[in-house]
Structure formats: structure tokens, C-alpha cells
Amino acid sequence: MIPEFIRASIFALGLTATAGMAEEPFIIVQSTTSTQNSGLLDYILPGFEAETGIDVRVVAVGTGQAIRNAINGDGDVLLVHSKPAEEQFVTDGWGVERFDVMYNDFVLVGPKSDPAKVKVDADIVAALAAVASSQAPFVSRGDDSGTHKAEMRHWEAVGVDPTEASGTWYREAGAGMGASLNVASGMGAYILTDRATWLSFGNRGDLEILVEGDPRLFNQYGVTLVNPEKHPGVRAAAGQRFIDWLIGPDGQAGIESYELDGQQMFFPNAN
Structure with missing residues (x-):
């Protein structure tokens, strides 16, 4: 017969495991209306999510508002299109490093x-x-x-x-x-x-x-990880994994292959 204290420990472990299984990893990406309205994110994100199991939750607003949201800690990754403002975001310590992603x-x-x-x-x-x-x-x-x-x-x-x-x-x-x-x-x-x-x-x-x-x-887009030293709640590992995927071969190929009515919408240029 299993002693009661062992039975209680097994029950507690089971609850912990269940809770862990129920909690799906996710990141919040502060981005622009153009990446959302164009259909690009709906096209490329399923590939990343299937590969990593990380759910990407997009907040689509204007670049200025996206940057303000990221400064407030309301996001893990910034994906916008105003290079001077993005570089200032990094210079001011709110972002870790900015990478070119694509242009149109x-x-x-x-x-x-x-x-x-x-x-x-x-x-x-x-x-x-x-x-x-x-x-x-x-x-x-x-x-x-x-x-x-x-x-x-x-x-x-x-x-x-x-x-x-x-x-x-x-x-x-x-x-x-x-x-x-x-x-x-x-x-x-x-x-x-x-x-x-x-x-x-x-x-x-x-x-x-x-x-x-x-x-x-010319319209350049860039991606930046929100600085976890400014906001400890930033999901830095998952956010960086998304950035690496986006500027890597799979993400860049997804961007290049996205077309509407036979016209390419964005042109990858991470490299």
C-alpha cells in the first residue's frame, strides 16, 4: 500500500505536469498594420509555429505606437518599418539588436x-x-x-x-x-x-x-528583441528564436514566396 505522503507527492507532481502541459509557449510581436493587412504574417507564421511550438501573438498598430508599446514592456519582439526610430529604440537601451528583414x-x-x-x-x-x-x-x-x-x-x-x-x-x-x-x-x-x-x-x-x-x-522593415534588462518579463529565448527564424533561410524563403495576384509583396534582405 502506498503511504499517504507519497500518494500526496505523486498527486502534486501530476498537477504540476498538467499545468506545464497546459501552458503553451508564446511571444507577443509588436508590428505594423501593413504586415498584418497584407496577409504576410498569416502566411509565414504557421511555419514557425509548427516548427517550434511557439505561438506568435501579433499586435498590429502603427510603427510609432508599436515602439511605444515595446518601451512599455508590452511585447517581446518589435517588427516595424522606420529604421531611424528603430535604431533610436536600440540606442536608448529598449532593444537588444536590430536586424534588416525585408523591404518593399x-x-x-x-x-x-x-x-x-x-x-x-x-x-x-x-x-x-x-x-x-x-x-x-x-x-x-x-x-x-x-x-x-x-x-x-x-x-x-x-x-x-x-x-x-x-x-x-x-x-x-x-x-x-x-x-x-x-x-x-x-x-x-x-x-x-x-x-x-x-x-x-x-x-x-x-x-x-x-x-x-x-x-x-524605399521601405525597409526591421526586427528587434525587446531588452530583457529593461523588462525582465520579456520572453527573450523564444523571442530570439523567432528573430533567428525570420532572418534565417526558412523565414526569408517564406517572405520571398508570398504573392498576391502573382505579385511579390515583400523582398527579403536579412543578408
């Missing part, structure tokens, strides 16, 4: 009638100058996202502060890329968007790509 580009879309006559050449600065000069309607995300940061850099190059015209020809949606595109479509307005979200966007209305191909429209 931004495009300026607008009504087919092109009232500002921007469809002349692949010059985003000249195009925005024409929009400002004609006061044609322009929709900005206005949300401190990577796209919004890129847009404001181009306005700075023009020498125009469009926020001074906020509420007139310049409208700030304060929303994600898909929602902002909906506003632009409804207004027949110009808008800067990442190509992947544009290709996956269904409510285009009268909008089409008017400016593309300018090297200044």
Missing part, C-alpha cells in the same frame, strides 16, 4: 483624373509640391506610423508643413493604412501607402498608382 516600397496613389498633375515622373517630392500648390485633397494617416513618418520626411523635403492646412485640403485620418485608404477612396484624394497594403486593398474606387519608383520611396 511606398507609392503615391490618387484619383485617375490627377487634378494636381503629379503623374509626370518618379519624383515624390515634386508630386507633393504639386499637391500642395493645387491644394488637391490629400489624406494622411496622421498616426505616427512608419508610413506617416515617411510622408512627413517628404513634406519636409518639399519645404511645406501640411499640418498648417489640416482640415482643409490636408486631412489627417489618425487611422491605420486600410482605414486611411478607405477615406482617400471616398474623397477622391491623394495618399501615400505601402505597396503591399495597396495590392491587398479592395475598395480602390477611382484611385490608382500615380507615382512609384523613386528611390526615396
Whole structure:
């Protein structure tokens, strides 16, 4: 007969084992609306999860908000697209090390009638100058996202502060890329968007790509582990395993193979 104290120990061990089995490993990735809305993450993450058993929970917001969330410790990995802000995140000690992952580009879309006559050449600065000069309607995300940061850099190059015209020809949606595109479509307005979200966007209305191909429209994405020295709760081992996979052969191959309507959405460049 098993003594009672041994029986109790076996029972306790069983409870511990059951609890351990029930707790699935996971990480939280603070990322952008473009990686989510484009369908990329839905396409590549099942491969990582099947290989590692680690569940990836994505928070898809603008880059600025994703960085703030990571600074607050609300995530393990940062996957966004504003390299200067990402490098500052690391410099300030919030991230461990940043790695290039992939790129695509931004495009300026607008009504087919092109009232500002921007469809002349692949010059985003000249195009925005024409929009400002004609006061044609322009929709900005206005949300401190990577796209919004890129847009404001181009306005700075023009020498125009469009926020001074906020509420007139310049409208700030304060929303994600898909929602902002909906506003632009409804207004027949110009808008800067990442190509992947544009290709996956269904409510285009009268909008089409008017400016593309300018090297200044290059759109780089990077990945960074949130610093566990700042936030001890960071799942550093699992987070680093995800980063290693994403910039390794399997993750890069997954990114390269993702297409929509025969068009490649992102181009891996971790190496």
C-alpha cells in the first residue's frame, strides 16, 4: 500500500505536469498594420509555429505606437518599418539588436483624373509640391506610423508643413493604412501607402498608382528583441528564436514566396 505522503507527492507532481502541459509557449510581436493587412504574417507564421511550438501573438498598430508599446514592456519582439526610430529604440537601451528583414516600397496613389498633375515622373517630392500648390485633397494617416513618418520626411523635403492646412485640403485620418485608404477612396484624394497594403486593398474606387519608383520611396522593415534588462518579463529565448527564424533561410524563403495576384509583396534582405 502506498503511504499517504507519497500518494500526496505523486498527486502534486501530476498537477504540476498538467499545468506545464497546459501552458503553451508564446511571444507577443509588436508590428505594423501593413504586415498584418497584407496577409504576410498569416502566411509565414504557421511555419514557425509548427516548427517550434511557439505561438506568435501579433499586435498590429502603427510603427510609432508599436515602439511605444515595446518601451512599455508590452511585447517581446518589435517588427516595424522606420529604421531611424528603430535604431533610436536600440540606442536608448529598449532593444537588444536590430536586424534588416525585408523591404518593399511606398507609392503615391490618387484619383485617375490627377487634378494636381503629379503623374509626370518618379519624383515624390515634386508630386507633393504639386499637391500642395493645387491644394488637391490629400489624406494622411496622421498616426505616427512608419508610413506617416515617411510622408512627413517628404513634406519636409518639399519645404511645406501640411499640418498648417489640416482640415482643409490636408486631412489627417489618425487611422491605420486600410482605414486611411478607405477615406482617400471616398474623397477622391491623394495618399501615400505601402505597396503591399495597396495590392491587398479592395475598395480602390477611382484611385490608382500615380507615382512609384523613386528611390526615396524605399521601405525597409526591421526586427528587434525587446531588452530583457529593461523588462525582465520579456520572453527573450523564444523571442530570439523567432528573430533567428525570420532572418534565417526558412523565414526569408517564406517572405520571398508570398504573392498576391502573382505579385511579390515583400523582398527579403536579412543578408
